Amino acid sequence: xxxxxxxxxxxxxxxxxxxxxxxxxxxxxxxxxxxxxxxxxxxxxxxxxxxxxxxxxxxxxxxxxxxxxxxxxxxxxxxxxxxxxxxxxxxxxxxxxxxxxxxxxxxxxxxxxxxxxxxxxxxxxxxxxxxxxxxxxxxxxxxxxxxxxxxxxxxxxxxxxxxxxxxxxxxxxxxxxxxxxxxxxxxxxxxxxxxxxxxxxxxxxxxxxxxxxxxxxxxxxxxxxxxxxxxxxxxxxxxxxxxxxxxxxxxxxxxxxxxxxxxxxxxxxxxxxxxxxxxxxxxxxxxxxxxxxxxxxxxxxxxxxxxxxxxxxxxxxxxxxxxxxxxxxxxxxxxxxxxxxxxxxxxxxxxxxxxxxxxxxxxxxxxxxxxxxxxxxxxxxxxxxxxxxxxxxxxxxxxxxxxxxxxx
Amino acid sequence: xxxxxxxxxxxxxxxxxxxxxxxxxxxxxxxxxxxxxxxxxxxxxxxxxxxxxxxxxxxxxxxxxxxxxxxxxxxxxxxxxxxxxxxxxxxxxxxxxxxxxxxxxxxxxxxxxxxxxxxxxxxxxxxxxxxxxxxxxxxxxxxxxxxxxxxxxxxxxxxxxxxxxxxxxxxxxxxxxxxxxxxxxxxxxxxxxxxxxxxxxxxxxxxxxxxxxxxxxxxxxxxxxxxxxxxxxxxxxxxxxxxxxxxxxxxxxxxxxxxxxxxxxxxxxxxxxxxxxxxxxxxxxxxxxxxxxxxxxxxxxxxxxxxxxxxxxxxxxxxxxxxxxxxxxxxxxxxxxx
Numbered sequence: 169x170x171x172x173x174x175x176x177x178x179x180x181x182x183x184x185x186x187x188x189x190x191x192x193x194x195x196x197x198x199x200x201x202x203x204x205x206x207x208x209x210x211x212x213x214x215x216x217x218x219x220x221x222x223x224x225x226x227x228x229x230x231x232x233x234x235x236x237x238x239x240x241x242x243x244x245x246x247x248x249x250x251x252x253x254x255x256x257x258x259x260x261x262x263x264x265x266x267x268x269x270x271x272x273x274x275x276x277x278x279x280x281x282x283x284x285x286x287x288x289x290x291x292x293x294x295x296x297x298x299x300x301x302x303x304x305x306x307x308x309x310x311x312x313x314x315x316x317x318x319x320x321x322x323x324x325x326x327x328x329x330x331x332x333x334x335x336x337x338x339x340x341x342x343x344x345x346x347x348x349x350x351x352x353x354x355x356x357x358x359x360x361x362x363x364x365x366x367x368x369x370x371x372x373x374x375x376x377x378x379x380x381x382x383x384x385x386x387x388x389x390x391x392x393x394x395x396x397x398x399x400x401x402x403x404x405x406x407x408x409x410x411x412x413x414x415x416x417x418x419x420x421x422x423x424x425x426x427x428x429x430x431x432x433x434x435x436x437x438x439x440x441x442x443x444x445x446x447x448x449x450x451x452x453x454x455x456x457x458x459x460x461x462x463x464x465x466x467x468x469x470x471x472x473x474x475x476x477x478x479x480x481x482x483x484x485x486x487x488x489x490x491x492x493x494x495x496x497x498x499x500x501x502x503x504x505x506x507x508x509x510x511x512x513x514x515x516x517x518x519x520x521x522x523x524x525x526x527x528x529x530x531x532x533x534x535x536x537x538x539x540x541x542x543x544x545x546x547x548x549x550x551x552x553x554x555x556x557x558x559x560x561x562x563x564x565x566x567x568x569x570x571x572x573x574x575x576x
Numbered sequence: 577x578x579x580x581x582x583x584x585x586x587x588x589x590x591x592x593x594x595x596x597x598x599x600x601x602x603x604x605x606x607x608x609x610x611x612x613x614x615x616x617x618x619x620x621x622x623x624x625x626x627x628x629x630x631x632x633x634x635x636x637x638x639x640x641x642x643x644x645x646x647x648x649x650x651x652x653x654x655x656x657x658x659x660x661x662x663x664x665x666x667x668x669x670x671x672x673x674x675x676x677x678x679x680x681x682x683x684x685x686x687x688x689x690x691x692x693x694x695x696x697x698x699x700x701x702x703x704x705x706x707x708x709x710x711x712x713x714x715x716x717x718x719x720x721x722x723x724x725x726x727x728x729x730x731x732x733x734x735x736x737x738x739x740x741x742x743x744x745x746x747x748x749x750x751x752x753x754x755x756x757x758x759x760x761x762x763x764x765x766x767x768x769x770x771x772x773x774x775x776x777x778x779x780x781x782x783x784x785x786x787x788x789x790x791x792x793x794x795x796x797x798x799x800x801x802x803x804x805x806x807x808x809x810x811x812x813x814x815x816x817x818x819x820x821x822x823x824x825x826x827x828x829x830x831x832x833x834x835x836x837x838x839x840x841x842x843x844x845x846x847x848x849x850x851x852x853x854x855x856x857x858x859x860x861x862x863x864x865x866x867x868x869x870x871x872x873x874x875x876x877x878x879x880x881x882x883x884x885x886x887x888x889x890x891x892x893x894x895x896x897x898x899x900x901x902x903x904x905x906x907x908x909x910x911x912x913x914x
Contacts, residue, residue, distance in 0.1 A: 216871075217879050218836070254871050254878060259735065260825045260832045264629065271622035285735060289827040292737050353724065354733040384719060 202276030203514035208507060209249045210234070211269030213281040218256035223282050225486065226305060227252045229496030230280065232483035233504075243507045246514075251275060259289035266290040270299050277302050277519055280323065280499045284308045284355055287320075295319045300519050302506075303499055303549070307433070309359055312548040314524070319516075321523055321547040323499055325457050327356060327431075328363030329551050329572025331406075333455055334429050335367025336570060337555060338374070338402055342427065348377040348400030350391055350415055352407055360406040360431060363572070376400060381411065392418040396426075405430040409439040416440075420448035428452045432553070436491060437462060437562060446561055455553040455570075456563065458498060458533050462489035463562055471532030498531040502540060502549065505529055537569040600854045600901075608854075609764075616756050624752045625824065626864065631756075631763045632821045634860035637844040638770060638853055639813035645851025646774055647806035648786030650703070653694075653710030654841045656717040657687045657811040659833035661818025663721065666736045666828040667729050676741045676823050680762065683819035684812040691811020695804035714838040718830035735829025738822050759820050766813055770853060773809070782806055847889055849898025858897035862889075 202209040214227035234248040242248065251273050255261040262281070269275045277300035281287055284306040294301040295317050303323035304311045307330075311322030338345055349364060351357030357380065365372050377398035379391040388407075392415055395403060403419065403426040405412050412434035419428065428451070434440040435454040459466045466472040475497055479486050486493045507514075509522040526549060529540040540549045552571050556563040600608065612631075616624045640654050661683040668674040668682060694713065701709050721730050730736065743754035773779050781802050784792040793799045822828045840863040847862045848855025870881035893899045 216875055252875075254875065256836070258832055258834070258836070259827055259829045260821070263825045263827060264626070267622045267625055271620055285733060285829045285831055288734060288737075289825070289829065289832075292826065354722070382719075 197512045198515050198518070200276060200515045201274045203246070205246070207247045207249050208243065208514060209251065209273065209275040210503070211266075211273065211275035211278040212250065212252040213255050213262055213265045213269070213278065213286070214252055215257035215282060215286075216254035218258065220257040220283065223305075223492055224254075225490055225492035226280070226282060226496035226499070229483060229486065229493045230500040230503075232486075233478065233497055233500035236478060236482045237504055243504060244511065248507075255283075255286060257283060257286060259286050262286040262289050263293065266293060270294075270297060275299075276514065277516065279303055279503050280305045280496075282306070287311070291317060291320055298516060300516055300523070302519070302523055303502060305495075305499065307359070308355060309363075309548075312546070314545060314547045319520060321520075321542070321549070323502065323549050324495075325432075325550045325553055325572060326548060327359040328366065329548070330432055330455055330553060331360045331363025332367035332572040333553050333555070333570045334404060335364050337453075337567075338429075339368065339371060342402060345374060345402040345427070346376045346398075346400050347374050347402045347404060348379070348395040348398060348426075349375060349404045350379045350381065350388065350395065350407060352411070353380040353382055356408075356433070357406050364404065367572075381407070383408070383411070385411075387418075388415040389418050391415070392422060392424075396422055396424045400426055402427045402429070405434070407431070407434060409434045409436060410443075413440045413444040416444040416449050416452065420445070430454050432456060435556075435563065438489070441558060442561075449558050450560075452558045453555060454558075454563065455555050456565070457535060457538050457550055457553045458491075458494050459535060460489075460563065461491075461494050471530075471534075474532050494533045498533040501531040501533075502526075502529065535565070535569070605854075608857075612760055613757075616753055621750055621752045624750075624756050628752070628756045628759050628824045629821070630857065630860050630864055631759045632817050632824060632860075633841070633844065633864060634857040635763055635766060635817035635820070636814050636841050637848060637859045637863075638767065638856040639810045639817065640841050640845045641848070641851065641853055641856055642770055642774070642813070643806050643810035644845060645853075646779065646786065647782040647803060649698075649803060649806060650707040651710040651807075651810070652707050652835070652838050652842060653713035653717075654810075654814050655833050655835060655838035656710075656713045657691060657814040658818035658821065658837060658841075659717050659721065659828075659830075660690055661687050661815030662822035662828045662833065663730060663736075663818075664815070665819035665822045666738050669738055669823075670736050671729065677758070680816050680819045683815045687815025687818070688808045688812035690815075692804050692808035694811070695807030698807065699800055699803055711835070711838075714835045718834055721830040721833075731829075733830060735827055735832075738826045738828065740823065740826050755824055759824070762816065762820065766816065767853065770813070774853070778802070778805070843886065847886075847896045849896035849901075852896075852898035852901075854901075855897040 212227055212230065214224050215221055216224040216227065231250050231252055234250045237243065238247045251269060253265040253269065255265050266278060269278060278294065280303045282305040287301065287304045287306055291301060298319060301320040303321060305323065307324055307327045309326040309328045311320050312326065338347060349361060351361055361378065364375065368374055377395050377400055379395055381388060381391055388411055405415050405428060407415060412430050416428065416430065430440065430452055432455055435456065441449050459469065459472055476488060478497065479488055479493065506519065506523045510518050524542045524544045524547065526540050526542045535554050538550065538552045542549050552569050554565050554569050555567045556565045616627060636654060636658055640651060643649050643651055664683040664686050665679040668679040669676055698706055698709055722733055740751045740755065742751055743749040747754065781792065781797045784795065784797055785799055785802055789799055844859030844863045848859025866885055867878065867882055870885065871878040873881045
């Protein structure tokens, strides 16, 4: 008699075990279009041709990084298939390529597509389709609207965050400053200006002069002259590299000595500081979030060592001083982290959920102390920057890591 | 420079196209039409979208073809009219909630006006000088669209998002498929009207201006009026194409209408065959699909690959698709004889 119940319990135990394992496996492995047991298909759109083709390096770095991940066994045994198309920075073409990726190539998500206008062109489509438009490669602040656009998320610190950091710095270091802003008359410049005004808050009156320029203008001289005449003693230079360099040169030529802040966009040593003349830009301030591949102080940094080793093995033709390579590497690492967090639940909804629950994640190329944090209400992964001062022929970081988020 | 000169001096001398040769034969037209109507039933939405773009660019190429092939005037500024049409449609749809179908005639009329006005000063220019003047127009347009005082309407650099229309009367068609058939209907209408225009008295007047301006005026053709009219009609059709393009792409922004677009349309016209209207769709296919093929061959060198392919086309069949069609026709005739 005793044998029967024993057998029964054994049987039920085995049954329970089978149910637990298979049921568990069934519950765990969930896929949307673009993911399977063997691969994860990721789409990307870059301006490989046209006026912004310099940014194409970002896409190439990312492709190389995913090759590295695949060579090392992939993500939970799945290989990444990275499809990167050219849009020539033309929004109509971006729409065509995005539709091709989503409808024809059946990708799981579109990752790190470049440009503000180009991403704007596909934002409605992506959100209508419910396909993640993840880690958009643009500094506009509009990628951080989880309520209106739950499928779109940015990556780099947005222009407004950066501007608020400058405002904080000025209010602390020079509480009675007269601030003058030179800005490009487009979304990039206007985002900054809005960030500055927000950052100054009640003290927005500290901004005594605002000068906008068009990219068609040959010289910044008249604007600089007006700012000087307005009695400005803190000059904030929100311009693309070429114009920023002209402006800094003009300031020096007028023998005007305000505190100068140049936006991170134009902090490139090769792209703006050198053309302006090193003797003209000593002491200029800016802010950064990523390590500079050209700066020897990172030569022994473990993260940058991994980055350099990666470039050597998987993308040897890249220039290690190119900001775009540093950028692509960091973005690709963030993507891989999110995919790892997803485990076997590779649905589009889970991708967004995991992307919105990054905690203290630090890609190799971010400055020490700067980490990526997101939440369902916060779709701005990188919000911190550190101030830096130009000395000799390179930038020197100083001060604490600052956050540009409102209310911090 | 020499290449440009060659183009300019050569094209007005395009051999007088006999009336019948401007179009396809009756049978061929039906086959093409059937293909255009039936294909979308069997392909994915993305391909339907590409086919819609194919028709839209074909319209824009057709418009240029009327101007250059018909009246012998050059324009590198078609992207400007395309942009105006796109913005008129987008602004009417998004700011005034006008029905998309009604925005197209408005876009056409506005562009006709713009083209007609631009044609006035352009009258004094000919050949490469006219090409340069229109080139300037194309260069200026994206910047004009970014102007501060227009920003309230145009959305500035950020552009405008356009809502895609659903199929009317509860038809069981996807948005893409409905838009395709809508575009097809508009395209057929414009194509038939254009063919009739070129076959009419006005068309003959245009072609006589193309072939010899002095002789034309001696025959009593009002050269100034017909030249500006050609500009206006061409701009009007381009504007309608632009409006359709805005609806299909669901987005307008200044960066979408740069000089690159104008040059693409020019390339499309040459590849399709100057003065041969059915070639417009071949030219349009060339400018849409060949860059994609080029990208597939080499990502870094896609521009160079495109250049090589274009060079091959110009070198092997200088009269474009028209020449291919003629050769095919001759072959078919030979086969029949045998």
